[in-house]
Amino acid sequence: MLKGLKIEVCEANLELKKQELVIYSWGNVSGIDREKQIVAIKPSGVAYDELTPDKIVLVDMKGAVVEGGMRPSSDTATHLEIYRNFKNVGGVCHTHSTNATVWAQACKAIPCLGTTHADYFYGDIPVTEIMPDDYIEKDYELNTGRIIVETFAKIDPDQMPAVLVANHGPFTWGASPGKSVESAVVLEQIAEMALKVEILACSKEAISKTLLDKHYLRKHGKGAYYGQE
Amino acid sequence: MLKGLKIEVCEANLELKKQELVIYSWGNVSGIDREKQIVAIKPSGVAYDELTPDKIVLVDMKGAVVEGGMRPSSDTATHLEIYRNFKNVGGVCHTHSTNATVWAQACKAIPCLGTTHADYFYGDIPVTEIMPDDYIEKDYELNTGRIIVETFAKIDPDQMPAVLVANHGPFTWGASPGKSVESAVVLEQIAEMALKVEILACSKEAISKTLLDKHYLRKHGKGAYYGQE
Amino acid sequence: MLKGLKIEVCEANLELKKQELVIYSWGNVSGIDREKQIVAIKPSGVAYDELTPDKIVLVDMKGAVVEGGMRPSSDTATHLEIYRNFKNVGGVCHTHSTNATVWAQACKAIPCLGTTHADYFYGDIPVTEIMPDDYIEKDYELNTGRIIVETFAKIDPDQMPAVLVANHGPFTWGASPGKSVESAVVLEQIAEMALKVEILACSKEAISKTLLDKHYLRKHGKGAYYGQE
Amino acid sequence: MLKGLKIEVCEANLELKKQELVIYSWGNVSGIDREKQIVAIKPSGVAYDELTPDKIVLVDMKGAVVEGGMRPSSDTATHLEIYRNFKNVGGVCHTHSTNATVWAQACKAIPCLGTTHADYFYGDIPVTEIMPDDYIEKDYELNTGRIIVETFAKIDPDQMPAVLVANHGPFTWGASPGKSVESAVVLEQIAEMALKVEILACSKEAISKTLLDKHYLRKHGKGAYYGQE
Numbered sequence: 001m002l003k004g005l006k007i008e009v010c011e012a013n014l015e016l017k018k019q020e021l022v023i024y025s026w027g028n029v030s031g032i033d034r035e036k037q038i039v040a041i042k043p044s045g046v047a048y049d050e051l052t053p054d055k056i057v058l059v060d061m062k063g064a065v066v067e068g069g070m071r072p073s074s075d076t077a078t079h080l081e082i083y084r085n086f087k088n089v090g091g092v093c094h095t096h097s098t099n100a101t102v103w104a105q106a107c108k109a110i111p112c113l114g115t116t117h118a119d120y121f122y123g124d125i126p127v128t129e130i131m132p133d134d135y136i137e138k139d140y141e142l143n144t145g146r147i148i149v150e151t152f153a154k155i156d157p158d159q160m161p162a163v164l165v166a167n168h169g170p171f172t173w174g175a176s177p178g179k180s181v182e183s184a185v186v187l188e189q190i191a192e193m194a195l196k197v198e199i200l201a202c203s204k205e206a207i208s209k210t211l212l213d214k215h216y217l218r219k220h221g222k223g224a225y226y227g228q229e
Numbered sequence: 230m231l232k233g234l235k236i237e238v239c240e241a242n243l244e245l246k247k248q249e250l251v252i253y254s255w256g257n258v259s260g261i262d263r264e265k266q267i268v269a270i271k272p273s274g275v276a277y278d279e280l281t282p283d284k285i286v287l288v289d290m291k292g293a294v295v296e297g298g299m300r301p302s303s304d305t306a307t308h309l310e311i312y313r314n315f316k317n318v319g320g321v322c323h324t325h326s327t328n329a330t331v332w333a334q335a336c337k338a339i340p341c342l343g344t345t346h347a348d349y350f351y352g353d354i355p356v357t358e359i360m361p362d363d364y365i366e367k368d369y370e371l372n373t374g375r376i377i378v379e380t381f382a383k384i385d386p387d388q389m390p391a392v393l394v395a396n397h398g399p400f401t402w403g404a405s406p407g408k409s410v411e412s413a414v415v416l417e418q419i420a421e422m423a424l425k426v427e428i429l430a431c432s433k434e435a436i437s438k439t440l441l442d443k444h445y446l447r448k449h450g451k452g453a454y455y456g457q458e
Numbered sequence: 459m460l461k462g463l464k465i466e467v468c469e470a471n472l473e474l475k476k477q478e479l480v481i482y483s484w485g486n487v488s489g490i491d492r493e494k495q496i497v498a499i500k501p502s503g504v505a506y507d508e509l510t511p512d513k514i515v516l517v518d519m520k521g522a523v524v525e526g527g528m529r530p531s532s533d534t535a536t537h538l539e540i541y542r543n544f545k546n547v548g549g550v551c552h553t554h555s556t557n558a559t560v561w562a563q564a565c566k567a568i569p570c571l572g573t574t575h576a577d578y579f580y581g582d583i584p585v586t587e588i589m590p591d592d593y594i595e596k597d598y599e600l601n602t603g604r605i606i607v608e609t610f611a612k613i614d615p616d617q618m619p620a621v622l623v624a625n626h627g628p629f630t631w632g633a634s635p636g637k638s639v640e641s642a643v644v645l646e647q648i649a650e651m652a653l654k655v656e657i658l659a660c661s662k663e664a665i666s667k668t669l670l671d672k673h674y675l676r677k678h679g680k681g682a683y684y685g686q687e
Numbered sequence: 688m689l690k691g692l693k694i695e696v697c698e699a700n701l702e703l704k705k706q707e708l709v710i711y712s713w714g715n716v717s718g719i720d721r722e723k724q725i726v727a728i729k730p731s732g733v734a735y736d737e738l739t740p741d742k743i744v745l746v747d748m749k750g751a752v753v754e755g756g757m758r759p760s761s762d763t764a765t766h767l768e769i770y771r772n773f774k775n776v777g778g779v780c781h782t783h784s785t786n787a788t789v790w791a792q793a794c795k796a797i798p799c800l801g802t803t804h805a806d807y808f809y810g811d812i813p814v815t816e817i818m819p820d821d822y823i824e825k826d827y828e829l830n831t832g833r834i835i836v837e838t839f840a841k842i843d844p845d846q847m848p849a850v851l852v853a854n855h856g857p858f859t860w861g862a863s864p865g866k867s868v869e870s871a872v873v874l875e876q877i878a879e880m881a882l883k884v885e886i887l888a889c890s891k892e893a894i895s896k897t898l899l900d901k902h903y904l905r906k907h908g909k910g911a912y913y914g915q916e
């Protein structure tokens with residue numbers, strides 16, 4: 001069932017390891033079949049070199065397992081909340097990649113300091129509020145998804161495929177599981193750059209709106225002219 | 230004698246190199262057979278690409294060699310003091326891994342700033358007192374073990390499998406030699422993150438007790454629900 | 459047509475990946491045939507492991523494609539402006555390499571703090587002015603070239619084969635496409651060093667003119683005595 | 688002539704590349720035959736993957752080439768000055784390794800902040816004075832050696848096999864060419880650690896004399912008990 005999606009999700013998870021965003025069994029990527037309303041996700045606590053497509057777990061939109069012999073990622077409820085609220089998302093990725101996690105641990109949004117950032121993300125990478133105790137004590141993973149959705153009240157998730165969960169780490173997404181991993185790789189890269197800009201103690205003002213628009217819009221949307229179409 | 234343990238200890242030592250926690254012959258891992266009261270440990274000053282199970286040295290709980298043609302690690306007395314006092318420990322690991330050693334050299338505990346930390350360690354990673362001169366001059370390695378044990382007067386070593394020896398570096402442990410290395414790898418990772426959080430000059434307050442409990446306890450103990458059982 | 463140049467440009471682009479200056483399809487290198495007034499450049503948005511010499515695009519000095527089935531790099535107009543103004547340049551390279559980009563994002567010139575720098579660059583690596591809005595809104599890539607050329611009003615591009623475009627990243631050049639990449643590799647290295655010197659909070663004064671002259675001139679120009687001629 | 692020494696020097700140079708202390712043709716290692724008073728050194732500007740033992744150049748103690756078809760390293764006069772003054776040195780190594788060079792560029796000695804440092808170097812890594820103009824203008828490389836020797840007026844080079852040349856980079860040495868490279872590798876490691884300790888903004892006081900003695904002397908000299916004899 002959904003063999004293609006399971007292969008795609010498996011490969012996206014393996015890409016996490018290859019890109020050195022995770023160690024041990026950390027991190028997880030999922031993908032959704034919007035028509036069938038089924039999400040394919042990494043099983044919990046399985047090492048990457050043992051991960052194969054047949055181990056990918058299928059769950060329905062409430063998190064019930066519909067296929068697979070293993071328990072799904074403990075972060076499944078967060079993924080589902082994202083899929084339920086961000087309608088164009090086809091893949092979700094969670095890592096504890098070093099530099100993005102540093103910003104999350106510092107509870108700071110990553111300012112848009114350059115065009116590398118503007119090429120992918122339309123503004124500062126938002127950070128959630130610090131989670132209140134009652135969000136943590138019950139339905140923690142679901143509430144992690146809720147606080148992400150709350151953070152996007154005035155942000156378009158199609159133009160901002162990343163968030164930092166305060167004291168925790170990044171979640172990213174995209175049109176496919178592979179694209180959600182690409183968002184995670186680029187996020188890690190710009191997080192490192194922005195962190196190092198702090199060492200130079202220069203102004204942390206974001207780049208001008210004009211430059212942000214130029215770079216984001218020359219790669220995305222109707223007037224884009226980067227790439228081969 | 231104790232062939233299985235020697236293989237396990239050898240592999241755990243080689244993992245140090247593979248994980249890039251050590252260069253040259255730095256670092257050492259040991260394992261214990263609690264029933265026989267014998268500890269298997271890396272020989273002193275042997276390069277990792279020459280290390281084989283038959284070179285692993287067996288010592289009794291007082292440090293006398295019971296098998297092996299080579300001198301045991303010069304840190305053997307520290308390992309033994311840990312085994313004598315922390316009763317559930319099955320493996321001990323010592324490295325000079327870069328970022329953990331930086332915190333040790335700074336004589337600072339690593340604050341628990343995020344859930345990556347909370348997933349493995351139940352609170353701040355403690356640092357020992359600076360060693361007094363008389364601890365250094367005589368029985369230095371044994372006293373390194375003693376100051377570690379003193380640091381844990383009010384800390385449960387089963388929930389905190391790591392310590393920073395001031396001006397020196399980390400010791401970690403676990404249920405097996407392999408697990409003690411995993412503690413060292415994760416410690417290095419969170420040490421890097423916490424160091425970089427300093428660059429962002431944000432508050433160094435630890436995460437809330439509720440979040441710490443949630444993450445540590447969803448992976449450890451009775452109510453754990455991470456992984457495949 | 460210009461098969462040798464296309465091979466050279468292709469190899470210089472692949473070197474960007476090998477030297478870890480780029481991820482995905484980021485970055486681009488071009489080369490010029492000064493006699494024929496034709497520039498060979500990487501196609502836009504093509505992944506490095508799919509890049510072959512026959513995919514390299516040939517354009518004239520106004521940017522019109524004269525050979526090749528793909529769209530040229532979106533930065534082509536910047537490359538052309540550099541070739542039109544810096545007459546000895548044979549190759550141009552653009553990356554978002556981490557540490558050089560950090561200085562560009564900080565809108566700071568890289569001070570000449572040591573002989574590693576002086577061996578390649580005759581003084582501080584200049585940074586452009588922040589681009590005014592009207593430069594961004596129309597002919598953005600051409601204007602990126604213009605602001606680079608304006609920055610070199612009093613600097614000799616033969617002795618300073620690098621610039622930081624403010625809020626963006628580095629452009630480098632050299633006698634050939636390969637040499638422009640070498641400039642980018644060394645720039646990234648000295649950018650990392652200069653950034654880390656900031657951590658030591660020491661004086662940011664440049665090295666003495668005498669030492670700068672000694673190191674630059676023992677490797678470059680008439681009296682050079684480094685290498686095998 | 689001196690075939691064994693040439694092989695040893697060639698391998699020590701290749702080790703620089705393997706340990707990632709150098710890029711391109713940067714860096715150089717030499718070795719001396721004290722009896723014959725001949726020094727074997729890397730040729731100037733030769734890439735490491737083209738380096739073979741027969742390309743190693745032999746020079747006498749005044750720098751005249753006695754064998755070899757290539758020009759010796761432009762730093763040869765510095766190496767010779769070290770050999771003439773530090774009588775037990777069998778090999779000399781020069782790199783621009785990142786973190787050691789950062790300290791050199793900052794014109795700061797590396798304080799002995801931990802036992803990793805104390806295991807190899809008996810105190811702070813000294814930095815030379817900033818070179819006066821007349822030292823630079825004439826006999827620059829010889830004077831680089833002179834200022835190193837002057838820095839060691841009250842330091843024993845056998846216990847301190849490293850120096851930072853201000854605004855330049857490290858020179859290291861040892862009983863053999865290979866040992867001089869080992870000094871360079873460890874120096875780079877402790878330079879990174881000491882740099883990162885600065886981020887933690889903790890006291891920069893060196894470790895106690897007692898701890899320094901303990902660690903240096905348990906690995907070196909008569910009472911040493913590390914390793915297998």
